[in-house]
Amino acid sequence: MADSVAVEDQKFCLKEVLNTFKLCLSENKEVYLEHYVAGWRGLIKFLNSLGSVFGFISKDAVNKIQILVNHMNDENGSQYVTVQSMVKYELENELVDLTKRGSHPESGCRTLLRLHRALRWLELFLERLRTSKEDSKTSVMCAEAYNESLSQHHPWVVRKAAGMAFCMLPGRLSFFEVMNVGQPEQVVAMLGEALPLISEVYQITEDLYAQHNLLELP
Numbered sequence: 001m002a003d004s005v006a007v008e009d010q011k012f013c014l015k016e017v018l019n020t021f022k023l024c025l026s027e028n029k030e031v032y033l034e035h036y037v038a039g040w041r042g043l044i045k046f047l048n049s050l051g052s053v054f055g056f057i058s059k060d061a062v063n064k065i066q067i068l069v070n071h072m073n074d075e076n077g078s079q080y081v082t083v084q085s086m087v088k089y090e091l092e093n094e095l096v097d098l099t100k101r102g103s104h105p106e107s108g109c110r111t112l113l114r115l116h117r118a119l120r121w122l123e124l125f126l127e128r129l130r131t132s133k134e135d136s137k138t139s140v141m142c143a144e145a146y147n148e149s150l151s152q153h154h155p156w157v158v159r160k161a162a163g164m165a166f167c168m169l170p171g172r173l174s175f176f177e178v179m180n181v182g183q184p185e186q187v188v189a190m191l192g193e194a195l196p197l198i199s200e201v202y203q204i205t206e207d208l209y210a211q212h213n214l215l216e217l218p
C-alpha cells in the first residue's frame with residue numbers, strides 16, 4: 001500500500017529518483033502509478049530543499065500526489081495499479097469530467113494530467129541542465145523550459161509567481177550539489193541516464209491520453 005505524502009525534511013538524491021523512474025514501466029510498457037508517484041515525491045524533496053519560496057509549487061504537487069495516493073488506497077485501489085488501468089476504469093465508469101468541471105473534480109485522470117504536463121517541463125529543464133555550460137543560469141533554463149510547456153496551461157497569476165520563484169534558484173554548481181551525485185561530470189552523466197527514462201514515461205502517457213482525448217481535461 002502506498003503511504004501518505006510526507007516528503008518534508010528528507011534529503012534529495014538524484015540516483016533515487018532515477019531508480020524510481022526505472023521501475024515505472026512494466027514489461028508491456030504500462031506506467032506503474034506507485035513508482036510514478038514515488039518519482040514525484042523524490043523530486044518534491046529537491047524542491048523543498050530550495051526554500052520556502054517554492055512552497056506554493058510544492059504544495060500543489062503534494063496535493064495532486066495525495067489525490068492519486070488516496071485513489072490507490074481506496075476500495076477500488078486495484079484499478080489504480082497502472083496509468084492504463086486507471087484510465088480504463090475511470091472512463092468505463094464515467095468518473096472523469098470530460099468537458100467542464102463537475103462531479104469528479106479529483107479524478108485520477110485529470111490529476112495525473114497536471115503532473116504529466118509538469119513532467120514535460122522537467123524533461124526540457126533537465127535536458128538544458130545536462131547540456132549547460134559553466135556560466136549557464138538555472139533560472140533562465142528553468143524559465144525557458146516552463147515557457148515551452150507548462151506555462152500554456154497556467155493563468156497569468158501563476159505564471160507571474162512561477163517566474164518570480166525561478167529567479168530565486170541557486171546557481172548551476174549549487175544546484176548540482178543539491179542533487180547529491182558528486183562532481184558536475186557525474187551529475188551530467190546521471191542526467192543522461194535519467195532523461196531517456198523520463199521521456200519514455202512521458203511519451204507513453206501522452207500517447208495514451210491522446211488516444212482517449214484526455215489531453216485537455218478541465
Ligand SMILES: CCCCCCCC/C=C\CCCCCCCC(=O)N[C@@H](COP(=O)(O)O)[C@H](O)/C=C/CCCCCCCCCCCCC
Nearest residue numbers: 014043044046047056057060061114115118121142158162
Ligand atoms: C532532478 C532534479 C532537478 C529538478 C528538480 C525539480 C523538482 C521539481 C519538483 C516538483 C515540480 C513541481 C510540479 C508542479 C506541478 C504543477 C501542476 C500544475 O500545473 N498545477 C496547476 C494547475 O492545477 P489545477 O488548478 O488545474 O488543479 C496549479 O494551478 C499550479 C499551481 C502552482 C504553480 C506551479 C508552477 C510550476 C512551475 C514548474 C516547476 C518549477 C520548479 C522549479 C525548481 C527547479
